[in-house]
Amino acid sequence: MRFLLREAKKVDGLFLFWPGGPTPICVVANPAAAKAVLADHRRYPKGDDYRDKFGAVFGDGLVTSNGPAHARARRVLGRYFTRAALEAKEAAIAAAFDATAAEIFADVGSSYVDVDVQEFFHLATLRAFCAAMLSEDIYAWRLPGMDAPGAVARHVAREVSFGSNVVGEHMLYNIPMSPLLPRVRRLARSAATVRREVFAPLLARRRAAVAAGTAPDDCLTALVVASDADDGGAGGGDAAVMDQLVTLIGAGHDTSAYFCCYASLSLARCQRDARAESHHWFWGTPRTHRNSRSAVKSNSYPAVSRDRSV
Numbered sequence: 522m523r524f525l526l527r528e529a530k531k532v533d534g535l536f537l538f539w540p541g542g543p544t545p546i547c548v549v550a551n552p553a554a555a556k557a558v559l560a561d562h563r564r565y566p567k568g569d570d571y572r573d574k575f576g577a578v579f580g581d582g583l584v585t586s587n588g589p590a591h592a593r594a595r596r597v598l599g600r601y602f603t604r605a606a607l608e609a610k611e612a613a614i615a616a617a618f619d620a621t622a623a624e625i626f627a628d629v630g631s632s633y634v635d636v637d638v639q640e641f642f643h644l645a646t647l648r649a650f651c652a653a654m655l656s657e658d659i660y661a662w663r664l665p666g667m668d669a670p671g672a673v674a675r676h677v678a679r680e681v682s683f684g685s686n687v688v689g690e691h692m693l694y695n696i697p698m699s700p701l702l703p704r705v706r707r708l709a710r711s712a713a714t715v716r717r718e719v720f721a722p723l724l725a726r727r728r729a730a731v732a733a734g735t736a737p738d739d740c741l742t743a744l745v746v747a748s749d750a751d752d753g754g755a756g757g758g759d760a761a762v763m764d765q766l767v768t769l770i771g772a773g774h775d776t777s778a779y780f781c782c783y784a785s786l787s788l789a790r791c792q793r794d795a796r797a798e799s800h801h802w803f804w805g806t807p808r809t810h811r812n813s814r815s816a817v818k819s820n821s822y823p824a825v826s827r828d829r830s831v
């Protein structure tokens with residue numbers, strides 16, 4: 522990692538990296554070039570290694586598809602990710618964060634309590650995505666042996682993080698996603714269980730709501746309606762809809778959770794620096810290292826729990 526960060530700062534932020542095997546990876550750490558690569562799908566189609574590794578979990582969802590399948594999925598889903606559409610979901614997203622904060626930070630009072638902010642953000646982003654984009658309460662989902670409210674959310678959060686690490690390592694070191702590897706088998710098993718036990722009944726419920734004219738206007742309804750239109754109303758396109766669901770939950774939740782963690786850390790550091798600066802300004806002495814650390818400990822977690830705009 523240190524090597525990658527050092528090279529990224531050199532010259533134009535473009536360099537080759539041999540993680541193993543005969544094929545190098547071209548690292549693009551230059552914002553303008555990264556934007557061009559990510560935005561111009563015709564000139565830079567997704568590579569086979571990327572599609573194979575992510576595809577082991579995401580199937581042919583938006584992250585892995587190329588060409589017409591990708592363009593079709595963007596047409597169906599794109600309108601739910603505009604600024605206006607997301608602003609319309611603001612209340613649902615805030616409610617999901619508030620409910621999760623009430624659960625995770627229940628024990629935080631005036632004294633210092635050790636809280637895992639990562640757990641909070643993983644659950645909150647997952648809950649927010651399901652509420653805003655699927656009109657679903659993930660705390661109501663059930664899997665065999667997981668009957669407590671929120672147990673499935675915790676399981677999904679854990680497996681998505683595990684999957685991110687596995688796919689990331691396999692991409693970086695060019696390791697095939699072979700079912701001979703126990704970690705790949707675990708990932709495939711988790712995805713298959715959620716597809717069978719949660720997504721299949723969810724799709725059946727949504728198809729019934731679409732037929733009754735009571736379906737909400739969200740990503741899930743759009744995917745169900747589009748897949749039925751594609752197969753002439755036969756309703757057999759469930760596998761494709763499930764690929765998109767696994768993709769959206771997998772691609773959207775871990776990334777957003779870590780982004781929120783990093784934003785909180787930056788805010789906490791900012792608060793610590795401001796305190797140290799004001800201490801110096803008032804008393805003319807720098808804060809000691811010990812004092813600065815305790816400022817972070819006693820203030821950062823409550824700041825996260827109370828500041829909804831995080």
Ligand code: HEM
Binds near residue numbers: 595769777780
């Ligand atoms: C801070 C949070 C996020 C970060 C840092 C992030 C990062 C990225 C990056 C770097 C890509 C390009 C991947 C590539 O082509 O190699 C990408 C694509 C994608 N992301 Fe995110 N993402 C975030 C949040 C989300 C959310 C919330 C969702 C959906 C709920 C999402 C869904 C997707 C999808 C579907 C693609 C593929 C788009 C396409 O190929 O047209 N992401 N994301």
